[in-house]
Amino acid sequence: MTDRGGFEGLDSCVHCGFCLQACPTFLATGDESDSPRGRIELMRALETGELAPADPGVALHLDRCLGCRGCEPVCPSGVSYGRGLEAARALLTARRGVPPLVRAALGALTGADVSRVVYALARLVRATGIPSRLAGWGRIRFALGMLAATKPVRNAEFGMRNRSSRVNSAFRTPHSAFTPVTLFRGCVMEGLFSHVHDATIRTLQVNGYAVREVPAQVCCGALHAHAGLRDEARRLARTNVAAFGDDDTPIVVNSAGCGAMLKEYGHLVDVPGDGARFAARVRDVSELLAERGPRPGAPLDVTVAYDPPCHLLHAQRIAEPPERMLRAIPVLRVISMPDAAQCCGSAGLFTLVEPAMSRAVLAPKLASLAEARPQVVATGNPGCLMQLGAGLSAAGVPAAVRHPVELLDESYRAAGYYA
Amino acid sequence: MTGGGEGGRGGRGESLAAALGEIVGARHVRTALPERITYARDGLPTHRRVPGVVVLPGSRDEVVAVVRLLAALGVPFVPRGAGTGLSGGALANDDAVLMVLTRLNRILAIDPRNRIAVVEPGVVNVRLSAAAAPHGLYYSPDPSSQTACTIGGNVAENAGGPHCLKYGVTATHVLGLEVVLADGQVVELGSPGGEPWGPDLVGLFVGSEGNFGIATRIRVRLLPVPRAIRTLLADFSALRTAGEAVSAVIASGIVPAALEMMDQSCINAVEDSVYAAGYPRDAAAVLLVELDGCREEAVAADADTIAGILRAHGARDVLSAADAKQRERLWQGRKKAFGAMGRLSRDLVVQDAVVPRSSLPDVLEAIGRIAAAYGLTVSNVFHAGDGNLHPNISFDGRVPGLKARVDQASGEIMAVCIAAGGTITGEHGIGLDKLRYMPLIFDGDALAAMRAVRLVFDPLERVNPGKVVPVHACREWSGVRSAQWGVRSAADRDRSSNSALRIPHSAFES
Numbered sequence: 001m002t003d004r005g006g007f008e009g010l011d012s013c014v015h016c017g018f019c020l021q022a023c024p025t026f027l028a029t030g031d032e033s034d035s036p037r038g039r040i041e042l043m044r045a046l047e048t049g050e051l052a053p054a055d056p057g058v059a060l061h062l063d064r065c066l067g068c069r070g071c072e073p074v075c076p077s078g079v080s081y082g083r084g085l086e087a088a089r090a091l092l093t094a095r096r097g098v099p100p101l102v103r104a105a106l107g108a109l110t111g112a113d114v115s116r117v118v119y120a121l122a123r124l125v126r127a128t129g130i131p132s133r134l135a136g137w138g139r140i141r142f143a144l145g146m147l148a149a150t151k152p153v154r155n156a157e158f159g160m161r162n163r164s165s166r167v168n169s170a171f172r173t174p175h176s177a178f179t180p181v182t183l184f185r186g187c188v189m190e191g192l193f194s195h196v197h198d199a200t201i202r203t204l205q206v207n208g209y210a211v212r213e214v215p216a217q218v219c220c221g222a223l224h225a226h227a228g229l230r231d232e233a234r235r236l237a238r239t240n241v242a243a244f245g246d247d248d249t250p251i252v253v254n255s256a257g258c259g260a261m262l263k264e265y266g267h268l269v270d271v272p273g274d275g276a277r278f279a280a281r282v283r284d285v286s287e288l289l290a291e292r293g294p295r296p297g298a299p300l301d302v303t304v305a306y307d308p309p310c311h312l313l314h315a316q317r318i319a320e321p322p323e324r325m326l327r328a329i330p331v332l333r334v335i336s337m338p339d340a341a342q343c344c345g346s347a348g349l350f351t352l353v354e355p356a357m358s359r360a361v362l363a364p365k366l367a368s369l370a371e372a373r374p375q376v377v378a379t380g381n382p383g384c385l386m387q388l389g390a391g392l393s394a395a396g397v398p399a400a401v402r403h404p405v406e407l408l409d410e411s412y413r414a415a416g417y418y419a
Numbered sequence: 420m421t422g423g424g425e426g427g428r429g430g431r432g433e434s435l436a437a438a439l440g441e442i443v444g445a446r447h448v449r450t451a452l453p454e455r456i457t458y459a460r461d462g463l464p465t466h467r468r469v470p471g472v473v474v475l476p477g478s479r480d481e482v483v484a485v486v487r488l489l490a491a492l493g494v495p496f497v498p499r500g501a502g503t504g505l506s507g508g509a510l511a512n513d514d515a516v517l518m519v520l521t522r523l524n525r526i527l528a529i530d531p532r533n534r535i536a537v538v539e540p541g542v543v544n545v546r547l548s549a550a551a552a553p554h555g556l557y558y559s560p561d562p563s564s565q566t567a568c569t570i571g572g573n574v575a576e577n578a579g580g581p582h583c584l585k586y587g588v589t590a591t592h593v594l595g596l597e598v599v600l601a602d603g604q605v606v607e608l609g610s611p612g613g614e615p616w617g618p619d620l621v622g623l624f625v626g627s628e629g630n631f632g633i634a635t636r637i638r639v640r641l642l643p644v645p646r647a648i649r650t651l652l653a654d655f656s657a658l659r660t661a662g663e664a665v666s667a668v669i670a671s672g673i674v675p676a677a678l679e680m681m682d683q684s685c686i687n688a689v690e691d692s693v694y695a696a697g698y699p700r701d702a703a704a705v706l707l708v709e710l711d712g713c714r715e716e717a718v719a720a721d722a723d724t725i726a727g728i729l730r731a732h733g734a735r736d737v738l739s740a741a742d743a744k745q746r747e748r749l750w751q752g753r754k755k756a757f758g759a760m761g762r763l764s765r766d767l768v769v770q771d772a773v774v775p776r777s778s779l780p781d782v783l784e785a786i787g788r789i790a791a792a793y794g795l796t797v798s799n800v801f802h803a804g805d806g807n808l809h810p811n812i813s814f815d816g817r818v819p820g821l822k823a824r825v826d827q828a829s830g831e832i833m834a835v836c837i838a839a840g841g842t843i844t845g846e847h848g849i850g851l852d853k854l855r856y857m858p859l860i861f862d863g864d865a866l867a868a869m870r871a872v873r874l875v876f877d878p879l880e881r882v883n884p885g886k887v888v889p890v891h892a893c894r895e896w897s898g899v900r901s902a903q904w905g906v907r908s909a910a911d912r913d914r915s916s917n918s919a920l921r922i923p924h925s926a927f928e929s
Contacts, residue, residue: 011765012761012762012765013761014464014757014758014760014761014765014766014767015460015461015462015463015464016462016503016567016757016758016761017462017501017502017503017564017567017568018564018566018755018758019567020501020503021543021566021567030475030519030521030522030524030541031449031454031475031519031521032457032458032502033449033453033454033457033458035457037457037502038457039457041456041457041459041460042453042456042457045453045456050456051452051453051456055451055452055453056451057451057452057453057454058453061453061454061457073693075693075758076688076689076692076693076694076755076756076757076758076759076761076762077692077759077761077762078691078692078693078761078762079761
């Protein structure tokens with residue numbers, strides 16, 4: 001297989017159509033042009049030059065792809081749809097540039113200096129409680145709902161009093177037995193979900209991992225790659241590969257989107273060996289915890305709907321570990337949702353730039369959540385947390401959104417694992 | 420072939436699109452070249468036709484309005500479901516409108532006491548079974564593409580599937596139809612109870628490959644989910660013994676629910692995929708045999724008998740699925756096998772022929788010889804119990820001259836099947852792909868009769884034109900026959916002759 005920038009991954013498609021029903025946008029429109037098979041036709045035509053990247057009919061349907069990769073795990077021929085999509089988007093971006101909204105969002109969310117200010121302001125606004133009161137449908141109100149969904153749930157809501165955040169030495173693994181890991185912090189996770197990072201560090205520690213910080217790390221580049229900005233993504237990848245050094249220490253990630261991207265570095269970094277070695281070290285937090293059981297905590301009397309992020313379930317093929325985390329919490333009930341495996345419509349910047357399709361994809365999921373009435377919707381990706389949180393409050397469904405690691409953390413705290 | 424029809428159609432195409440947009444909403448009309456290109460192929464990607472306009476109606480009324488508009492304008496059209504067909508049947512030329520029915524995906528009624536469901540044509544096959552499951556019922560025809568294909572498409576093609584061996588193909592399960600004819604008239608075929616009065620028009624419509632109109636409501640039979648199921652996997656070290664075992668199983672008098680065969684090349688493609696089922700890679704062929712029924716002991720006894728027969732006929736090993744999960748894996752591997760062929764090479768032609776079961780061993784060997792002679796990879800995955808073969812030829816279309824060799828080999832395989840007393844399709848239909856074989860099995864009289872039947876439904880031949888009956892290729896007989904039938908041109912035909920189809924009853928009243 002020759003390297004054709006990702007397009008070669010599409011060669012094995014024989015047009016069987018088994019992907020159609022796994023595609024959230026096809027389900028929303030019924031239109032072949034909005035299906036994986038149809039988009040593969042577009043991408044192939046782009047590669048051969050039959051269609052031009054400037055053609056608005058091409059851009060419309062490739063832009064409307066969530067990139068959820070729900071088509072990949074159902075494909076009998078193993079088509080690398082995600083890689084083909086990135087190759088096609090790179091062609092589109094080379095031709096038309098990056099749309100202003102995408103550029104602005106990239107700068108605000110991932111720009112080294114700008115984002116620090118943006119996140120600080122966002123946290124201030126979030127603290128006022130105004131976003132949660134104004135959350136609703138409509139572009140602005142939905143965005144406010146997304147921001148409100150990042151707010152840490154206070155322990156008191158689960159009846160916990162112990163606010164300490166250090167792991168009690170009595171419950172720790174002996175120091176010599178700790179497995180060292182490094183934490184990938186990311187942008188949105190660091191800016192708006194630092195409480196999830198804290199919970200990650202604590203729960204890992206209870207399970208015998210010692211978390212080391214890596215200061216020189218940068219954004220994973222996922223949003224750039226999805227926007228067709230391959231060179232920028234490549235630059236970020238190179239920086240991260242250098243920052244995390246050349247050893248075997250696992251790199252723990254608690255954002256499914258970042259994890260999926262970091263695992264793709266083998267295809268992205270110019271020296272493929274380096275990227276591949278880096279990618280092999282990347283582990284989702286749920287994988288590491290599940291390897292150790294994880295250690296059971298104290299009971300939490302709560303009903304949880306687990307919503308697997310696409311970039312965990314489809315892109316990284318991690319299904320079981322998050323459920324094992326939840327099963328380590330006694331009493332907690334996981335209700336199974338029929339359409340859980342389907343995308344929530346967040347998809348990075350998609351919710352901002354394609355709001356109509358994003359809401360159409362979200363709608364069926366909200367409908368089944370409204371019927372199932374869980375107290376908590378758990379999902380391991382910042383975009384999904386925000387999208388589901390905003391959707392639930394707009395639809396008036398009284399469920400909190402939380403990262404699974406937060407629930408385990410909560411359970412450990414109740415168990416007295418923290419001093 | 421870039422579907423440059425847009426330029427050719429010019430202003431007319433635009434005004435047509437605008438008029439269609441008034442009926443269905445502009446966003447459900449697709450005119451841009453890239454969008455039309457995504458509809459240029461179905462599940463048999465060696466055929467490619469870029470449609471002139473694509474329209475996606477959202478309701479029966481919209482379908483009727485669109486058909487009437489097209490009738491008034493004299494524009495041909497092609498109905499399409501999910502586009503998983505395997506004969507190029509749902510492709511439209513650039514002078515035709517492609518009518519995509521995926522948005523008509525409502526299950527209108529499930530009547531568990533009478534075991535009947537009424538669905539729109541765009542309902543995905545497997546979703547009907549899922550909706551019927553709470554009542555202990557399911558929709559029996561199970562084409563391998565059932566997770567994607569639509570029931571409307573199943574009706575058009577009279578789709579089969581592994582379990583049709585015992586339960587019959589789609590035609591057995593369709594009780595009534597509401598059909599929009601080419602002129603926009605809505606007729607109801609069949610009777611409320613399913614027993615036809617007069618000629619069996621439902622039977623005529625099912626399998627008509629979109630030539631007789633568009634089914635907008637489909638009344639189907641549901642069956643109770645079998646209470647006892649046994650699934651056996653038998654592996655063989657030679658294709659011939661596997662083929663002989665098939666006849667032995669059938670001769671036993673026990674009717675399996677399904678009896679499928681896969682050869683080694685196919686086994687390996689599946690085992691390399693996410694649907695890996697645990698088939699033995701070193702087997703020359705495996706048979707997948709399912710027994711089902713009402714009583715656990717009876718089915719178990721049948722399964723033991725069949726396992727014994729398989730062993731006696733050379734099976735190295737016979738495995739019985741331990742639980743529902745393993746059974747599902749064994750079946751998923753079989754059903755996704757066609758899709759897994761992309762692992763062998765980038766292009767694929769799947770054939771569909773039927774031979775008498777007893778000649779399976781000889782025909783399979785002949786196919787192997789043809790593959791070797793042409794230097795091609797042929798993988799076999801098929802409904803052995805029905806003698807319904809599916810040789811898959813994998814090739815790389817970029818290699819000059821290879822496609823022509825594949826076509827020649829396909830033709831030879833088909834000739835072998837016909838010589839063995841078989842026919843050119845079991846379930847995929849004629850569409851475009853098999854037009855060339857039609858004169859091999861039907862003479863001019865038979866083809867003329869088929870055409871005459873079609874003209875009853877569609878006198879101007881505007882629905883799915885150019886498919887199924889090779890009219891233009893056989894001008895000499897088609898002209899003669901038309902004259903004999905007293906018709907100089909189809910346009911002269913008295914349209915009121917359709918009135919016989921308009922049976923007034925309220926089977927579909929909602």
